[in-house]
Amino acid sequence: MAFGIQTWDANGAPNNYGIKPVSVVGRIQLSAGQNSGSWSFSIPAGMKVGFAISLDKGAVSVGRRIVASGNTITLSAASSTGVGNYPASECELIVFLEKA
Numbered sequence: 001m002a003f004g005i006q007t008w009d010a011n012g013a014p015n016n017y018g019i020k021p022v023s024v025v026g027r028i029q030l031s032a033g034q035n036s037g038s039w040s041f042s043i044p045a046g047m048k049v050g051f052a053i054s055l056d057k058g059a060v061s062v063g064r065r066i067v068a069s070g071n072t073i074t075l076s077a078a079s080s081t082g083v084g085n086y087p088a089s090e091c092e093l094i095v096f097l098e099k100a
Contacts, residue, residue: 023096025096030091032057034088048099049073049095053086054094056092058087063077063078064077
């Protein structure tokens with residue numbers, strides 16, 4: 001048996017989807033050790049890009065910072081743990097749209 005919950009906004013429209021529906025706008029293949037780069041995407045007004053890391057081969061230490069801002073994904077070097085810092089392992093970024 002499965003259970004769930006539904007919520008609605010003030011206008012009666014459903015606003016709880018469980019798994020967030022997304023529109024994928026691109027994929028970025030990152031090589032092991034890569035810690036620089038910038039990618040821009042054509043997106044509709046009122047939207048911004050986000051990303052998810054997929055197919056990560058794994059690494060031991062932090063080596064890159066990934067930032068999504070507006071229509072751009074930016075990659076830079078990082079040497080400590082923290083929000084937005086990731087291992088510099090070979091991986092793929094899945095870029096998607098979300099409301100700004």
